[in-house]
Amino acid sequence: MLGGALIVVAAWCVAVVVCDERHRRIPDHLTVPALVGAVAGALWSAPAVLLGGVAWALFLLCGRGIGGGDVKLAVPLGIVAAAAGGVGAVVAAVFLAALVTAVRAWGQRRAVPHGPSMVAGTLIAVVAL
Template structure:
């Protein structure tokens, strides 16, 4: 059980670091996003390849976006894979829609011209994962 607690601690620390950096510098550095994307995709491909499609789908959704940086695309790979593992396609859709709504809402409330999207993506993924876990949804049949 302590391994799970350690993993949660690492993930929360990673997420907090991402939020702090993105809020301050409006970018998500490769040193934070590449290892997570690579690890999520490798883990998915080794255990349940279909789950990787969630990450690829969220990343592809961000490719044509204005104001979306490469860090957001790489973060989408890891978070989309995680959401798909926790709740299937519905969780990925929920994560994407929630992240978009949070970013737009922050922009409206703060009237800021630039709103970092990474923190919203983390919120969307968290809500999607918790929803999938609570619903008992899995990506396998």
């Protein structure tokens, strides 16, 4: 059962990254179901995990150049990070996402999409912690 869930999450991550890289936006049909599912799962199992989504979303709302898709993506990623490793994982995921974006943007003349970096930062934080 867990293997099937991991395959679905991995496929969703790939879809988010590919859409954001190609079109510079993350469509609602990818973010909204994940957001609703993550919030529902957190409410059902561990309401304190919702703080991961709130902390991540607040960080993103303060940033410049962050789109609505990134904000909607932040909530499920923050909840996953919080569920996997608590507040430390959320902080690590936010830091790693910013670092990955900075590295990707180095020497570029135009902005790079932040969604792929958010996914990468969260996955690294979850696996490492």
